[in-house]
Amino acid sequence: MSSGMSSYALSYMVLYHPKLVLTRYGNANTRYVDRRDPVKSHPVGKQQDKSNTSAGRGCDRSKIDTVTIHIMELARNSDETRFDGVNAHFAVLRSGTVLHLHDESEYLFASHDFNCRSIAVEFEGNYPYKQQKNGQYLWWSDTYPTPRSKQNGPTVDQIVAGRALVKYFRDRHKIQNIFAHRQSCGKVCPGPHLWFNIVKWGVEKLGLNDGGPGYTTSNDHCSGSVIPSHWRDEKWAIDLSKPFSNSTFSGPSPTRGNICIPP
Numbered sequence: 433m434s435s436g437m438s439s440y441a442l443s444y445m446v447l448y449h450p451k452l453v454l455t456r457y458g459n460a461n462t463r464y465v466d467r468r469d470p471v472k473s474h475p476v477g478k479q480q481d482k483s484n485t486s487a488g489r490g491c492d493r494s495k496i497d498t499v500t501i502h503i504m505e506l507a508r509n510s511d512e513t514r515f516d517g518v519n520a521h522f523a524v525l526r527s528g529t530v531l532h533l534h535d536e537s538e539y540l541f542a543s544h545d546f547n548c549r550s551i552a553v554e555f556e557g558n559y560p561y562k563q564q565k566n567g568q569y570l571w572w573s574d575t576y577p578t579p580r581s582k583q584n585g586p587t588v589d590q591i592v593a594g595r596a597l598v599k600y601f602r603d604r605h606k607i608q609n610i611f612a613h614r615q616s617c618g619k620v621c622p623g624p625h626l627w628f629n630i631v632k633w634g635v636e637k638l639g640l641n642d643g644g645p646g647y648t649t650s651n652d653h654c655s656g657s658v659i660p661s662h663w664r665d666e667k668w669a670i671d672l673s674k675p676f677s678n679s680t681f682s683g684p685s686p687t688r689g690n691i692c693i694p695p
């Protein structure tokens with residue numbers, strides 16, 4: 433045991449270890465994988481900690497009160513070794529695995545005006561985000577710049593793991609807010625599935641604050657957009673009692689989506 437750490441601090445760390453909390457709230461497929469060390473030697477991942485920039489130094493990471501939700505617009509078969517370059521504190525894979533990529537104390541350029549106050553979470557996948565007048569759906573990244581991912585939808589295991597992770601933030605960090613990246617930078621990110629089943633769920637079930645229907649913010653680099661009213665449509669709800677079926681959504685309507693992270 434390291435000297436200098438009180439038994440209270442130690443028991444707190446053990447009690448709220450993410451592996452333990454995710455097991456408590458997740459299902460049989462919820463797994464915690466700590467990738468913080470591999471990320472530190474990844475050519476892209478190792479550059480993402482911006483704690484020593486002027487913005488980072490001006491930010492007190494002990495005052496985190498928010499989680500910001502993102503979509504990757506790509507899937508890599510939930511291979512836990514292939515996400516070390518993703519610029520977020522955590523990644524929730526379609527398998528139900530939760531990757532810990534950066535310590536929550538690190539300041540990342542991930543969520544624009546929410547960076548200082550928030551923990552960034554990226555969800556794996558390339559999900560439909562909009563229904564057109566002809567009834568077909570648009571996907572994100574089918575043509576960006578070459579297909580990066582097949583069209584797919586969130587899995588039940590992913591939504592269960594994502595909700596368990598939000599509960600970890602509530603228990604461990606006492607977060608009060610859950611925001612969409614779109615609200616700080618006018619992208620589609622994270623799209624309606626994740627907004628409905630993670631953000632709206634967090635508001636209704638955990639009492640978290642999403643800023644209200646008209647809430648946006650901005651900084652020197654980007655301005656946010658409001659949550660589209662159609663994201664509140666019940667059609668985006670995922671029934672956790674049965675496997676999610678892509679057949680609910682008819683495509684293809686390949687389009688270049690409004691991307692969230694670089695390829």
Ligand SMILES: [Zn+2]
Nearest residue numbers: 502613621692
């Ligand atoms: Zn994003």
